Amino acid sequence: MPPAAPSPIMRRRRLGLELRRLREAAGLTGDQVIERIGWASASKLSRLENGRSRPDPQDVAVLLALYGADEALHTELLGIAGEAGDMRGWLKNFPVMTQQQRSWAELEAGCVEISEYNPVLVPGLLQTPGYAKMRILSAREVGAGAGEPEPGDDIDTEVQARMARQSLLNREADAPRYTAVLEEAALGNRAGPPEVLHEQLVQLCELALLPNVTLHVLLRDTPVGNWYLPPTAFSVYRFADPLDPETLAIEGGFTDVMSTEVIPLNSYKVVFEWLCTAALTASETLSWLIESTGRLTEAVPPSTVAFGPATAPTQRRRDSGRLTER
Template identity: 75%
Template sequence: MPPASPGPILRRRRLGGELRRLREVAGLTGDQVIERIGWASASKLSRLENGRSRPDPADVRALLDLYAADETLHGELLGMAQEAGDIRGWLRNFPVMTEQQRAFAELESGCAEILEYHAALVPGLLQTPGYASVRIASARQVGEEAGDPELGEDIETEVRARQARQALLTRGADAPRYTAVLDEAALGGRAGPPAVLREQLVQLHDLAMLSNITLRVLPRDAQIGNGYLPPTAFSVYRFADPLDPETLAIEGGFTDVMSTEVNTLNHYKVVFEWLRTAALSEPDTISWLLEAAGRLPGPATASALAYGSATAPTQRRRPSGRLTER
């Protein structure tokens, strides 16, 4: 089961922010730091401060000495540097993890809240093995046609890695709050064979009944804001420690972009608020998923079809509040 503690990528970003703050308090420029410590590469400090490289504890210690950090902060940040570099230790918490899945798994570990929107796909944290296999196989086919020399792991390994990530939604009392807006187009016939799609709809229904998970279907004809059309899929990650930076992941077809820049995050929070407002309510979404699954052929093997009239349990109701106020 995935760990509740933050993954290495988050530790790097937190450490980088602290090192930048200490440098600014000391009144030093990046060039002055490089000169005084004697580093050969001028980009080394930039990579550390932006969380783009695995920190060497010796380098972090040299910076803390230069900035005259007090003993308590010295110990805290050196411990953070150790966590940020311990990829192998962190990966031991997962049964399997691929390079493609790792960045998302690191972000999701230690999350207090996750917000996701996708116009064309069911998000990875919600996918059934069958749906994930279809999606991964289709992406590999594109790579083969394009002559990509690095197609990644085999499909079965990729699916197992995705399932390992999904365990965080049901890990118990410290599971994150999860909200997803699912475009109706992502749940239509192009998503896969009827049996695969039906199984996926049933799983979405079952997950939507959990107290920490909120799913909302966005109808095809729903008005978003004043006619706004979201151009990309995206996710927002919030963490229990307020000093850990909120992180945005923008998902493209074959590349992903991640950012902690506050202004950019606020734009996507506004968009997510519009999407959530335009989507069906939680009870209506649960009913929609149940009815959509019932229209597809397949055996009645999943628990969702036994619920009867689908209504959200009372314990699921939570105050909403605008994202930009939280």
């Protein structure tokens, strides 16, 4: 993987916030802007200001001229517009990316730090193909009949897209610092058949040894804070550009919410610190994962186990393809 490019989705949001600020500073309404520059639809400006569309640098240049932006700001925002709109290089790194996975991949791109917690699942950036496929299939069974799948939205493509996202953890250059708190229940018998869980545990053992990855297992009977119970899965993203706001993503099973509002984001950061404090340390977590893998090996039919009893990997290793080689 090449060095991290700026997050496309954050570039769009950053540009949109700046364009709205400049419009308001110029004392113009959205309708007045549309009338003066002759755009056919008011929704075009709304989509730009809300970061919901890929910007055309020519459109951005017209707006900046109307708002009277100075030369330095004009140059900066046109550069951001170019990064937000040019997806060719980004898509080249993710040739199998589906629409569902693309929004997450765009958010993760350019991150310098990712913190994640999930009460019932292994986070997507840590999943094996078998675990990911099982999770996608079980979710689709619940949503069966809700509508036709999008073109190319088959199970295998969706799994490949999730695996493509994981490459950022194994990047040689500027890989983000990644910390996750995993509930013990996410790796219990309810999560899947023994062979799938065994493979997932082996991968977690390997990932835990990467210098940029820190994993914590939260045991089921360990209290958090003053008996606090986290109500939902969440992730916090911090970006290389300090002017790109930290972003909170809250997973709700069948819908996701993203926010850059400071107050709720700081609340979730406090919760994450509580979770890390309550959970096993990184070294204790690796020992727990190795022991759990060894116990599960006995339950897996020999034909499905290709790597023997679980032992601690002797070295950190990276490769340019999948996270692990088996």
